[in-house]
Structure formats: C-alpha cells, structure tokens
Amino acid sequence: xxxxxxxxxxxxxxxxxxxxxxxxxxxxxxxxxxxxxxxxxxxxxxxxxxxxxxxxxxxxxxxxxxxxxxxxxxxxxxxxxxxxxxxxxxxxxxxxxxxxxxxxxxxxxxxxxxxxxxxxxxxxxxxxxxxxxxxxxxxxxxxxxxxxxxxxxxxxxxxxxxxxxxxxxxxxxxxxxxxxxxxxxxxxxxxxxxxxxxxxxxxxxxxxxxxxxxxxxxxxxxxxxxxxxxxxxxxxxxxxxxxxxxxxxxxxxxxxxxxxxxxxxxxxxxxxxxxxxxxxxxxxxxxxxxxxxxxxxxxxxxxxxxxxxxxxxxxxxxxxxxxxxxxxxxxxxxxxxxxxxxxxxxxxxxxxxxxxxxxxxxxxxxxxxxxxxxxxxxxxxxxxxxxxxxxxxxxxxxxxxxxxxxxxxxxxxxxxxxxxxxxxxxxxxxxxxxxxxxxxxxxxxxxxxxxxxxxxxxxxxxxxxxxxx
Amino acid sequence: xxxxxxxxxxxxxxxxxxxxxxxxxxxxxxxxxxxxxxxxxxxxxxxxxxxxxxxxxxxxxxxxxxxxxxxxxxxxxxxxxxxxxxxxxxxxxxxxxxxxxxxxxxxxxxxxxxxxxxxxxxxxxxxxxxxxxxxxxxxxxxxxxxxxxxxxxxxxxxxxxxxxxxxxxxxxxxxxxxxxxxxxxxxxxxxxxxxxxxxxxxxxxxxxxxxxxxxxxxxxxxxxxxxxxxxxxxxxxxxxxxxxxxxxxxxxxxxxxxxxxxxxxxxxxxxxxxxxxxxxxxxxxxxxxxxxxxxxxxxxxxxxxxxxxxxxxxxxxxxxxxxxxxxxxxxxxxxxxxxxxxxxxxxxxxxxxxxxxxxxxxxxxxxxxxxxxxxxxxxxxxxxxxxxxxxxxxxxxxxxxxxxxxxxxxxxxxxxxxxxxxxxxxxx
Numbered sequence: 001x002x003x004x005x006x007x008x009x010x011x012x013x014x015x016x017x018x019x020x021x022x023x024x025x026x027x028x029x030x031x032x033x034x035x036x037x038x039x040x041x042x043x044x045x046x047x048x049x050x051x052x053x054x055x056x057x058x059x060x061x062x063x064x065x066x067x068x069x070x071x072x073x074x075x076x077x078x079x080x081x082x083x084x085x086x087x088x089x090x091x092x093x094x095x096x097x098x099x100x101x102x103x104x105x106x107x108x109x110x111x112x113x114x115x116x117x118x119x120x121x122x123x124x125x126x127x128x129x130x131x132x133x134x135x136x137x138x139x140x141x142x143x144x145x146x147x148x149x150x151x152x153x154x155x156x157x158x159x160x161x162x163x164x165x166x167x168x169x170x171x172x173x174x175x176x177x178x179x180x181x182x183x184x185x186x187x188x189x190x191x192x193x194x195x196x197x198x199x200x201x202x203x204x205x206x207x208x209x210x211x212x213x214x215x216x217x218x219x220x221x222x223x224x225x226x227x228x229x230x231x232x233x234x235x236x237x238x239x240x241x242x243x244x245x246x247x248x249x250x251x252x253x254x255x256x257x258x259x260x261x262x263x264x265x266x267x268x269x270x271x272x273x274x275x276x277x278x279x280x281x282x283x284x285x286x287x288x289x290x291x292x293x294x295x296x297x298x299x300x301x302x303x304x305x306x307x308x309x310x311x312x313x314x315x316x317x318x319x320x321x322x323x324x325x326x327x328x329x330x331x332x333x334x335x336x337x338x339x340x341x342x343x344x345x346x347x348x349x350x351x352x353x354x355x356x357x358x359x360x361x362x363x364x365x366x367x368x369x370x371x372x373x374x375x376x377x378x379x380x381x382x383x384x385x386x387x388x389x390x391x392x393x394x395x396x397x398x399x400x401x402x403x404x405x406x407x408x409x410x411x412x413x414x415x416x417x418x419x420x421x422x423x424x425x426x427x428x429x430x431x432x433x434x435x436x437x438x439x440x441x442x443x444x445x446x447x448x449x450x451x452x453x454x455x456x457x458x459x460x461x462x463x464x465x466x467x468x469x
Numbered sequence: 470x471x472x473x474x475x476x477x478x479x480x481x482x483x484x485x486x487x488x489x490x491x492x493x494x495x496x497x498x499x500x501x502x503x504x505x506x507x508x509x510x511x512x513x514x515x516x517x518x519x520x521x522x523x524x525x526x527x528x529x530x531x532x533x534x535x536x537x538x539x540x541x542x543x544x545x546x547x548x549x550x551x552x553x554x555x556x557x558x559x560x561x562x563x564x565x566x567x568x569x570x571x572x573x574x575x576x577x578x579x580x581x582x583x584x585x586x587x588x589x590x591x592x593x594x595x596x597x598x599x600x601x602x603x604x605x606x607x608x609x610x611x612x613x614x615x616x617x618x619x620x621x622x623x624x625x626x627x628x629x630x631x632x633x634x635x636x637x638x639x640x641x642x643x644x645x646x647x648x649x650x651x652x653x654x655x656x657x658x659x660x661x662x663x664x665x666x667x668x669x670x671x672x673x674x675x676x677x678x679x680x681x682x683x684x685x686x687x688x689x690x691x692x693x694x695x696x697x698x699x700x701x702x703x704x705x706x707x708x709x710x711x712x713x714x715x716x717x718x719x720x721x722x723x724x725x726x727x728x729x730x731x732x733x734x735x736x737x738x739x740x741x742x743x744x745x746x747x748x749x750x751x752x753x754x755x756x757x758x759x760x761x762x763x764x765x766x767x768x769x770x771x772x773x774x775x776x777x778x779x780x781x782x783x784x785x786x787x788x789x790x791x792x793x794x795x796x797x798x799x800x801x802x803x804x805x806x807x808x809x810x811x812x813x814x815x816x817x818x819x820x821x822x823x824x825x826x827x828x829x830x831x832x833x834x835x836x837x838x839x840x841x842x843x844x845x846x847x848x849x850x851x852x853x854x855x856x857x858x859x860x861x862x863x864x865x866x867x868x869x870x871x872x873x874x875x876x877x878x879x880x881x882x883x884x885x886x887x888x889x890x891x892x893x894x895x896x897x
Contacts, residue, residue: 123763208566330797334565334566334796335564364759371803371806378859383881383882383885430858431807432855433810468769469771
C-alpha cells in the first residue's frame with residue numbers, strides 16, 4: 001500500500017480511498033462544479049533520508065527480524081535500501097565495508113508506544129502536550145501537532161537502536177487523538193520526521209484513566225459503563241457522519257449542500273474506512289473482550305491493544321480478532337488494572353497463538369527494548385515455552401512494524417526494505433549489549449565509537465555535563 | 470571515606486536491632502557453582518557454601534559436605550550473596566494509585582521526623598516475594614516524602630515475608646532537598662535548607678528548648694526527639710538530591726555538622742563532582758539507568774555516572790528509581806547490568822547491589838558477602854546474575870530455603886495453557 005501511495009502521490013491516493021473507494025465519484029469535473037473533498041494529508045511528510053553511500057556489513061550474525069538467525073551473513077546497503085542479504089557478497093567499488101565477524105545485527109528497533117516529543121524532557125509543565133484533557137472524546141487532536149522535535153529523548157532512543165517510533169497521545173481520554181509514526185532522525189520540524197506514507201492511527205483508552213480523569217470532575221465517564229457508553233455514542237455519530245458523506249459523494253451533485261465537516265468524526269470515519277489503525281490502551285482481559293465485541297458492533301478493527309497486561313488470559317480472543325498485544329515485560333502494580341501483570345505475559349500470548357510485541361511507553365524503557373524482550377523470554381523459557389532468540393527479536397522489530405502498518409518498509413532485514421539496521425556490541429538479548437552503529441535508510445546516524453557521529457538536540461547544547469554524556 | 474566508615478562502625482555498635490529470626494538448626498551445602506564471595510576469597514570457579522544454623526560455616530573449593538546435610542546443586546550456575554536493595558517501598562505499596570493499598574507517604578500528617586516506616590511495613594506485601602525470586606534478600610524501606618521535606622525514619626528488612634522480617638527499625642532519616650523538596654518547603658531550595666537547619670537546631674537543643682513552649686522553630690517536640698539520633702550521628706541522614714549544586718551544599722553542610730552522617734540518594738549529577746564526594750566520604754545511592762534531563766536537576770544525567778563515581782572511590786549503591794521502588798525493586802540487577810554496559814566494572818557493579826548497601830547501612834558485618842560467620846543470604850543463579858536472561862534457581866535467607874512461588878507465578882501457572890471457559894476459575 002505504501003509503495004502504491006509513493007507512486008501516485010500519497011495525497012491523491014488517500015483522497016480516493018477516503019472517498020469511499022468509489023471510483024465513479026472521482027468524476028467531479030464532469031458536471032462542471034466541484035464536490036467538496038478533504039485533504040487527508042494536510043501536514044505531509046517532508047522526510048528525506050540523510051545521504052548514504054554503499055555499505056557492506058560483512059560476516060555478521062544477523063537476526064533478520066522475521067524469526068531467522070542468519071550466521072556469517074553479509075548485508076549490502078545501496079540507495080538507503082537493503083540491496084542484498086547473503087553470504088560472500090562482493091563489495092561494490094567505493095563501498096564502505098564494516099567487518100562484523102561474530103557480531104550481532106538486528107533490524108532497527110521499532111517502538112509502537114512512545115510519548116517522546118509530546119511529553120518531552122525535561123518534564124516541566126510546559127512540556128505536557130500529550131493529553132487534551134477537556135473532553136473524553138478528542139479524536140480531532142493529532143499527536144504530531146504536539147511533538148517537539150527537540151526532545152533529547154529522541155537522541156538517547158537513537159543511541160539504543162530505535163529507528164522508528166510511534167508517538168501517541170496519552171490515555172486520559174476515551175479517544176485520545178491521532179498518533180504519528182516517526183523516523184528517529186534529527187529535524188527542525190515534525191513533518192521532516194514523519195514516516196512517509198505510514199497510516200494514521202487513533203489512540204483509544206480503556207479502564208481506569210478516563211473514568212478517573214473525568215469521574216473526579218463529576219463528569220462522564222465516571223465508570224467503566226460510562227467508558228463503553230462514551231465510545232458507542234461516538235461510533236454511532238461516526239457511522240451517521242460517514243453515511244452522510246457517502247450519500248453526498250455518491251450523489252455526485254456539486255450543487256448539493258455537503259454535510260458539515262467535523263474533524264473529530266473525520267478521524268473516526270477513517271477508522272471505519274479501514275485507513276486509520278486503532279491503537280487502544282487496555283489492561284484487563286474482560287475489557288479487551290468487550291472492546292472486541294464493540295469493534296464488531298460498529299464494523300471496525302482493533303489493530304493493537306497497548307499495555308494489555310492481561311493479554312495472557314485471552315490469547316484465543318486476540319487471535320480470533322487478529323488483534324495484537326503490545327506489552328511491557330514487567331511493569332505493574334501502579335494501579336488496580338495492572339495488578340495481574342506477569343513477566344510471562346508476552347511469551348504466553350505468543351506461544352498460545354496471538355500476536356505479541358514489546359513496547360516502552362517510557363523515555364527510559366525505549367532505550368532497552370532488547371532487555372525487556374530478554375526478561376520476558378527468559379521467564380517464558382523457564383516455564384517451558386520453546387521460543388527462539390530470533391522469534392523474540394521480532395518482538396522489537398517486525399511485530400511492531402506490522403502493528404503500525406509499515407512492515408513493507410521496515411522491521412526486517414530483507415531485500416528491498418529500508419536499511420534500518422543496528423550493529424550491536426554483544427548479543428542483543430544481553431544486559432551488556434549496546435548499539436554500536438545505528439543506520440536509518442542506510443545512513444549511519446549513530447556511532448558509539450565516534451562522539452561526532454551522534455545526534456544532539458538543541459536543548460542539550462551548552463547544558464552542564466555534556467562532556468561526559 | 471575512612472572517617473565515614475569509622476562513624477558507621479561506631480553506629481553499628483549502638484544501633485538498635487530487633488531480634489534476629491531464629492534460624493533452623495539445619496546444615497545446607499550449596500555446591501557445584503561459581504561462587505562470588507565478595508570477600509578476600511574472590512571468585513571460586515567451582516565451590517561450595519556450607520550453611521549451618523542460618524550462618525555461613527565455610528566457603529571454598531574443597532569444602533567437605535557433612536553427611537546428612539541438605540545439598541543444593543547449583544548445576545554449574547552462580548552462587549552469590551543475596552542482593553541488598555538500598556531504597557525501596559516494598560511492604561508499603563501494594564497498588565500505588567489506591568490510597569487504601571498504599572502506605573508510603575504521610576501527605577496529611579503533622580509529624581515529620583517522628584514517622585517510623587516500620588509502623589506501616591507489611592511483610593505480607595505481595596511484591597516482596599516478587600523481589601525475592603529475582604534475588605533480592607535484604608532491602609531498605611524508605612518512607613516517601615509527605616507533607617514536609619523530612620519524611621521520617623526508614624528500616625531494614627529481609628525478603629522472607631516472615632512476620633519478623635523487618636529486622637532493624639529507625640535506621641536512617643530521610644529528607645528531600647531536591648526540586649520537589651523545594652516545592653514542599655515553600656517554593657525554593659533556600660526554604661528547604663532553612664527548614665532543615667531549623668529542625669537540626671530544634672533537635673540539638675532538645676529537650677531544653679521545649680521546656681517552656683512545645684513548639685520548635687521547625688518541628689514539634691516529638692519530631693525533635695526523633696531527630697536527635699541524626700544530630701548525634703547515631704543514624705544517617707539520607708538527602709534526596711540530584712543537582713550538582715545541591716550536592717555541593719550537602720558537602721558544606723557536612724563540614725558544618727561533622728557529627729551528622731550523610732548519604733545522598735538520587736545523585737544524577739554526582740559524577741560532576743565525584744572527587745569532592747569521595748573526599749567528603751559521603752555515600753551515594755544512584756540509579757545507573759537514569760540518563761535523561763528529566764528535570765532541570767538532572768541535566769547532566771549520564772549512564773556513565775556509575776563508572777565515574779566508582780573510579781573516584783565513592784561508596785556507591787545502586788537503586789531502581791528509574792523503574793520504581795515498590796513493584797520493580799526486583800530489577801536491581803538489570804540496573805547493575807546497565808552500569809557495566811556503560812563502563813563500571815562487573816565487580817564494582819555487583820558490589821553496589823550487595824556489600825556496598827550493607828556497608829552504607831552499617832550492617833556489612835552480617836550481610837553482603839559470603840564469608841564464614843555471616844548471615845546465610847545465598848542466591849543460586851542459572852547464569853550471570855547481571856544478565857537479564859538469568860534468574861535465581863534457589864534463594865536462601867537466614868539459611869532458609871525460600872519459596873520461589875509468588876502471586877504472579879500462580880497467575881502464570883493458571884493461564885499457562887488454554888482451558889475451556891470456566892475451567893480457569895478453579896484452584897489451580
């Protein structure tokens with residue numbers, strides 16, 4: 001899909017899709033006037049890969065991100081893409097060769113749950129840009145309008161191998177707003193970080209947070225019942241809004257009065273059209289099960305449950321709905337709905353047939369998603385589950401890339417993919433593993449051995465202690 | 470450093486320990502593992518730790534195992550002292566957001582120094598066994614900061630979960646002099662320091678100044694009585710602070726009140742003045758994970774801080790502040806692994822989660838290493854304890870083999886296989 005958009009121009013393709021995929025309705029010029037249409041991409045990505053040459057990584061142990069460990073394998077990078085993966089690849093003239101015998105390589109780390117930029121460091125009140133706490137339904141707000149590209153957390157995440165990250169609004173609201181998927185590159189604008197053609201997402205939230213935030217103000221929702229009522233009321237308005245626009249577009253009459261545009265319902269309509277992926281904060285098994293029924297009631301799909309602390313109780317329901325669980329290894333206890341957190345959540349969910357992945361939700365945790373995976377894997381194996389290291393690597397690479405709808409572009413080391421690659425100092429599931437090289441689109445953005453080959457956000461310039469960072 | 474350790478030793482003599490648990494009269498041999506003694510014997514590549522009546526009887530490569538001894542085979546894994554966490558809220562917080570399941574911060578109290586965290590501690594807290602099964606055998610229990618910058622007195626406990634597991638109460642006083650302390654005290658650091666100095670003076674002139682009227686300049690009579698132990702150096706004063714300038718104020722404070730034994734908790738910028746801290750002999754409780762400018766107090770935070778502070782000779786213990794202090798103290802070894810990845814030696818890092826915290830709290834004569842005569846807190850691991858893939862296979866506290874079952878492992882076992890709807894609810 002993303003490639004198709006590149007070919008035709010993302011704006012035009014999205015326009016057609018949002019118009020309900022009705023080819024006939026594109027003939028607005030035929031009757032002289034113009035039907036009202038929306039620009040689905042008014043803040044388009046201006047991302048440009050940094051310049052990169054031809055690079056050959058030679059002789060590495062390559063975790064390809066899709067369940068294989070390829071030993072003594074070469075990776076050829078050309079034009080920012082993976083040109084070849086195999087043994088005994090010849091180095092083209094002028095290629096820079098990275099001798100990596102015995103060293104480990106993985107795809108760039110993908111974090112599907114980050115608040116970098118919307119809750120930037122330092123966490124002063126002025127940097128709280130992730131929750132529009134004024135109404136429980138704010139599907140009209142977009143995380144990209146709150147991302148500060150100068151958050152120093154982007155730099156530390158890059159040093160940990162994070163090449164792609166998904167920035168979400170917080171979980172105060174039932175509908176928190178749109179998320180945005182970013183390339184982890186230094187940039188002056190958020191547009192210059194936006195992952196080209198990545199689908200939009202919509203953050204929703206279950207459970208304690210919305211009912212606490214609004215209930216304590218004496219407003220709805222004040223209970224889990226109110227949460228469900230709030231979602232359903234909004235979905236029903238979206239169904240009616242979508243029907244109104246479809247009628248207008250299908251009538252193909254430029255003289256007709258179009259429905260009134262509503263930014264909140266635009267986003268929900270995008271979900272109902274399958275163009276915007278639901279990323280839903282939900283802890284408890286019973287609540288996830290209710291949400292899956294609600295998705296059937298209104299005919300949409302939940303792409304990923306986030307936190308999903310009790311995913312291990314319902315792997316069958318998740319698998320049946322084709323819904324993934326993005327989880328921590330071991331956070332818990334901070335509230336009642338996190339009380340049944342177990343370290344084996346991810347391996348059990350995975351082993352029992354559902355789709356699982358790791359996520360951070362933290363500017364510290366994003367710096368060691370490999371550790372988080374190792375902790376979950378270790379305890380999973382100790383309970384008898386047979387999961388390979390290579391499968392576990394998918395939990396911080398291909399699985400989150402799939403959850404974001406960008407797996408055709410990143411998340412694995414396969415020919416044709418963006419060359420998002422990490423060369424590690426040790427086995428990536430070791431406590432001692434650090435990213436030595438981090439490549440994004442084939443460009444070396446981080447080199448542990450070279451202090452000049454690191455990104456430094458504006459905020460850090462001139463701050464104390466930078467000589468020892 | 471030396472001066473500080475002497476004060477520690479002196480304090481150890483006068484500290485009031487609760488009665489130690491009576492260990493079972495049992496002989497246990499933990500054998501066939503790589504023994505990290507944390508003592509002169511160093512690392513014994515294949516050794517045995519012999520335990521008798523709750524204490525370590527012998528450690529070595531050629532220890533004769535008495536007949537009748539219970540043998541725990543490490544199967545080539547690692548045998549280490551139990552981990553000692555220097556800063557937790559274990560036993561205080563079951564569910565952090567639920568006021569009814571949280572007992573850490575006395576936010577509405579009119580008391581300060583008199584607060585004794587032992588009154589709140591619940592040895593049956595479910596997160597204690599969760600820490601234990603990841604190798605934590607001893608821990609300090611810290612009060613969180615409530616209505617005043619002086620949060621009260623902390624305690625030391627073991628992770629057995631037994632009713633007597635809190636083995637030493639009123640072991641240290643906690644004061645918040647960080648940016649949050651500044652807010653608590655009235656909006657500025659200067660107010661926090663003025664409050665602390667006034668409280669110290671209230672205690673120095675206790676009980677005399679309370680004869681004619683009941684109020685001190687900062688704290689009440691009951692609090693001042695509790696603060697006397699700090700002023701006399703009987704118990705240490707733990708200062709929560711991160712910013713380099715605050716730590717310099719602490720060093721100056723130490724010079725002004727040489728009898729007071731300081732410990733710094735936080736220390737995100739401590740590495741900027743590592744030599745000065747070492748010179749002053751002030752131990753630091755640091756989280757090697759914190760590396761972000763999370764506030765204007767921690768602009769210089771760096772993963773390299775631990776290595777720099779070790780190198781300068783600062784007495785350093787690691788904590789899990791960046792994870793949490795109530796649910797994830799079990800991650801202590803991961804935080805130590807992070808220090809190693811960023812330049813600390815393995816030995817220094819392991820020391821910082823075993824012997825160093827025991828020394829800081831004046832109990833290194835009993836805990837923190839595998840030496841004859843010490844309390845038998847012994848952990849057997851299936852690999853390098855600082856590796857996130859490793860885990861304990863046996864945990865002994867006071868020479869007792871403890872259970873590796875927790876509420877969380879019960880949940881794991883219940884949902885380990887798919888069952889028909891309804892079958893999950895039975896007692897498996």
